[in-house]
Amino acid sequence: MGVPAQPKMADLPDSGLDHRLRIFTVAFDAETKTFRDEELRLFLAGRRLLRSEAAFFQVDGVPFWSVLLEYREGPHEGEPKEEPLAGPAGALMERLREWRKEEAARRGLPVYVIATNSELRQVAARMPHSFEGLRSIKGFGKRKIEEYGAAILEEVKSFVGERARAEGGSPDA
Secondary structure (H helix, E strand, C coil), X not given: CCCCCXXXXXXXCCCCCCCEEEEXXXXXXXXXXXECCHHHHHHHCCCEEEEEEEEEEEEXXXXXXXXXXXXXXXXXXXXXXXXXXXXXXXXXXXXXXXXXXXXXXXXCCCHHHHCCHHHHHHHHHHCCCCHHHHHCCCCCCHHHXXXXXXHHHHHHHHHHHHHHHHCCCCCCC
């Protein structure tokens, strides 16, 4: 079986709902040691990602990711544009985005598979201290919490502790 040079796409039948599904199969590039996800990222430009699921597999020793995207076409009509988070929540958001970028690179995944911007925004705004707190955020299910929950909570805990020390308070406050 040959290895595809570019990501393969498959549209699923239109369900008649206001969202659509698409599957991408993304091959690992041994030269760059990354997954070739450029076409996937270009596809998502101008679309609203509602949900994604990814599965890893190998063909003849070559690693692949198969990614299911649930999305809406076009701009976010009728929805207010989210303002950037200010203050501590904004600083934590940037920290979480940097963690996600590093984690995605380490795992060879697109960043949105780790967590979407909307999910990170909720983490930054709520600053959860427990797995239960993460569970209350839309998009954080059992699998995502098992994979990334401890690291995300550690980022939040570290951030809160650093801020408390900088303000002369207790890091556990």
